[in-house]
Amino acid sequence: MRIAIGGFQHETNTFSPVPTRWENLVAADTWPGLLQGAALLDAMAPAPGQAPRNIPVAGFIGAAQGDPRAQLLPLAWAAAGPAGRVTRDAFERMSALLLDGLAQARPEAVYLDLHGAMVAEHIDDADGEILRRVRAAIGARMPLVASLDLHANVSPQMLEQADLLLSYRTYPHIDMAATGARAFARLARLLADGGRPSLAWRRIPFLIPMCWQCTDLEPARALQAMTQALEDESDAPANFTMGFPAADVAECGPLAWAYGVDQAQAEAGAERLLRAVLDAREQFNGEIFDARGAVRRALEIRQGGQAGNAPVVIADAQDNPGAGGSADTTGLLRELVRADANAALGLLVDPQAAAAAHAAGVGAQLDLALGGRSGIAGDAPFVASARVERLHDGAVDATGSVFRGYRLTLGPSALLSIGRVQVIVVSQPVQLLDLALLRFVGLEPEGLDIIAVKSTVHFRADFAPVASAILVCAAPGAFPLDPAQLPWTKLPEQIRRRPAG
Structure with missing residues (x-):
């Protein structure tokens, strides 16, 4: 399994006047700084006997280490702390690193560690554009899987371009590495079984304040537990992202989506999630x-x-x-x-x-x-x-x-x-x-x-x-x-x- 791995994470507050520049991606802050090629594996691979760092790509690498079939082909990875729009220069330079690395890697599958709420100066659906460009480079048949933040503002383009999108289920995000590990397991199955799962999605018709998205509290706790229960029932992923409600873009807000062995199964899962969220809407509240x-x-x-x-x-x-x-x-x-x-x-x-x-x-x-x-x-x-x-x-x-x-x-x-x-x-x-x-x-x-x-x-x-x-x-x-x-x-x-x- 020759799997190219990379990532580009940013949560963009479009109402912030502070732009996110190239130097913000290069420098370490809360997140590690820009990593390219072998340095990505060196920095993110867990030491023997150690749990991976709580970063999605680290969880993916840790899971791959346990599978002798996996050969990881590192591209580039970068993240920056939340701020205003990513500059055109920063977005295009990071995109080029991913695509240039992909051209040299010649993989059989691709995994990307994305946030899902990135907005660039020139592109509102920045994560969707990354996925579109990668899909154009690898063709329609190669498996493409990405992990997303629970606060992702998921667009139809993101769903269409990826074979699978898997989101965190906790806020506080204690399962970032676990989500990366889930992504590896699902990508390995795609490579083994072939074919793309059926997909259905439902837009939630309201924004959820960030303070009430906490999965230690209701209703978010029960709703995220429901995504796991649906996955256990159908053996296909189900997701509920609660959105990043500070992005003035058309796709801002929560989304429920589910995969299935056929369209009927996927539609049933997405509809159950939608109904549960609508029923819980009054509970997204507090003092x-x-x-x-x-x-x-x-x-x-x-x-x-x-x-x-x-x-x-x-x-x-x-x-x-x-x-x-x-x-x-x-x-x-x-x-x-x-x-x-x-x-x-x-x-x-x-x-x-x-x-x-x-x-x-x-x-x-x-x-x-x-x-x-x-x-x-x-x-x-x-x-x-x-x-x-x-x-x-x-x-x-x-x-x-x-x-x-x-x-x-x-x-x-x-x-x-x-x-x-x-x-x-x-x-x-x-x-x-x-x-x-x-x-x-x-x-x-x-x-x-x-x-x-x-x-x-x-x-x-x-x-x-x-x-x-x-x-x-x-x-x-x-x-x-x-x-x-x-x-x-x-x-x-x-x-x-x-x-x-």
């Missing part, structure tokens, strides 16, 4: 606090004795860098300082403050204007006197289930204290979704009353087990939790901006 209300409620929980020694976690969800947020807004920080809370907030992106802290040294007292430089409506720098508590170079080995096996690159970092509030300042945007991102500056959750995280859902994998409560906060940020607040121009009128109401 959202403003910054002052979130801090007040968190302190009530602590003072009421409901928390024991466990902190209350507040998700600063609209400033999530994992959805294109700047991670530098200060609305929640202001309220924590106003309340003189025993709290930590992070990760606040402010390279100037981090540099000043490193220049001054531990123990220094600095007058700083923290964050607030992104021009977000209702936000501004927070002027305060801060003490430098700790310094770090920002290279952190993740320990949690989402970033398993990753080395995170935060750039020069510092722990600053403003009264009883401690602020983790970094130079590169990364979600505070791993306990290692507290501990690298000496903080432990049990010593805090409140932990404020610039993340929407991913933090739950690591923080839910140590939290007494989790509150969702809508302080100023570039990623509105309510999709109806966004200035849509391309979303079809029949797609509701909210699940209900």
Whole structure:
């Protein structure tokens, strides 16, 4: 089995003014930097006896290592943190790397590690275009399989060009590597059995706010469990992607699709998923606090004795860098300082403050204007006197289930204290979704009353087990939790901006 492997991952917030450039693909941040040829296998292949890193292509490689028939032909792989549209230059250069490698590899099948919500400056359906170009290069008969993020905005072109598309089933995404392994197993079956499975898909007629897409909560938990149950029944994949609701493109939103040995089986699976999602639409809902209300409620929980020694976690969800947020807004920080809370907030992106802290040294007292430089409506720098508590170079080995096996690159970092509030300042945007991102500056959750995280859902994998409560906060940020607040121009009128109401 000569299988060409590659990948190009980006989750594009088209409402963000910050473009995604070539250098963002080349440099390591949350994701590894650009990998080409043999370097892709060297970086992503798990060591003997070790689980693969929680990256789809790493899971695919790990599964292939267990099959002596598999010969992997590495093309290129790159990813960049969520931001605005991918520039034409970056998209075309990465596409060329994949296609040039494909021409030299001469494979029998192709696997691609894609996101499914990438938008380029010149192409709205960027993932579909990658698949179209690959299909044109390999012909109609060669198996082409891709894995997708649970937040993919799946287009008809994507479905048509690939023999199989398989999506993650968890958010937090603890099954990225497992999805890559599933993709290898399915691709091996396609090569052995021949033929393309039948496909049916159903567009969901509403957008789902990201904070209620969490598969630790209902209804997303039951709906994703249903995709596995359908696959077990039919021995054919079923998928429900909940969409990335910050992409002003025609195909934005959730989609249910199923494969089958015949069209009737595929149609039945897709229809069952659609009906289940429609029946659950009222459940995609929950309480959202403003910054002052979130801090007040968190302190009530602590003072009421409901928390024991466990902190209350507040998700600063609209400033999530994992959805294109700047991670530098200060609305929640202001309220924590106003309340003189025993709290930590992070990760606040402010390279100037981090540099000043490193220049001054531990123990220094600095007058700083923290964050607030992104021009977000209702936000501004927070002027305060801060003490430098700790310094770090920002290279952190993740320990949690989402970033398993990753080395995170935060750039020069510092722990600053403003009264009883401690602020983790970094130079590169990364979600505070791993306990290692507290501990690298000496903080432990049990010593805090409140932990404020610039993340929407991913933090739950690591923080839910140590939290007494989790509150969702809508302080100023570039990623509105309510999709109806966004200035849509391309979303079809029949797609509701909210699940209900």
